[in-house]
Amino acid sequence: MAERLSDIAIQRELGNLTGWSRRGDAITKTFQFRNFLTGIGFVSAVAKAADAADHHPDIDIRYTKIVCMLSTHSAGGITQKDLDMARQIDRVQEKTG
Numbered sequence: 001m002a003e004r005l006s007d008i009a010i011q012r013e014l015g016n017l018t019g020w021s022r023r024g025d026a027i028t029k030t031f032q033f034r035n036f037l038t039g040i041g042f043v044s045a046v047a048k049a050a051d052a053a054d055h056h057p058d059i060d061i062r063y064t065k066i067v068c069m070l071s072t073h074s075a076g077g078i079t080q081k082d083l084d085m086a087r088q089i090d091r092v093q094e095k096t097g
Contacts (some may be wrong), residue, residue, distance in 0.1 A: 001070050001074055001075060002019060002074045002075050002079035002080060002081045003075060003079060003080075003094055004072075004073070004077040004078065004079055005077075005078050005079060005080065005083075010022060010027075010078050011028045013083045014027065017029075017083070017086050017087070017090070018090070020086050022078070023069070025071050025077040025078060026058075026069045026070060026071035026078065026082075027066065027069070027070050027071070027074065027082055027083070027086060028067060028069045028070070029067070029068055029086070029089070030065060030066070030067045031065070031066045031067075031068070031093055031097070032064060032065055032066075033064045033065075033066065033097065034064065036062060036063055036064060037065050038064075038096065038097075039061065039063075039064050039065075040061070041096050042066060042092060042093060042096045042097070043059055043061060043066060044067065045092045045095070046059065046089055046092050049085075049088045049091075049092055050085065050088075051060070053081075053084070053085055053088065055070075055072075055082070055084075055085045057069060057070045057085060057089065058070075058071075068086075068089055070082035070085055070086055076088060
């Protein structure tokens with residue numbers, strides 16, 4: 001099982017992740033797309049990456065705005081798995097955005 005990170009470790013890592021912020025025991029980022037289908041393509045690509053990593057974000061779809069939230073529920077907070085998945089999601093956005 002993944003271990004929860006300290007507050008300092010989380011803040012340090014978030015400094016290297018553009019647009020990601022902490023909300024309680026999760027990290028979150030809002031992505032904006034030019035149209036609905038582009039956003040859905042992003043969500044599909046994120047789903048494939050998440051399945052491959054066996055670590056799944058909560059995803060909220062609001063027309064052209066997609067919010068991704070990551071937390072390791074089994075650890076009760078933010079772990080390295082969340083930060084690694086955030087980086088993967090950013091790479092997906094670079095390809096689809």
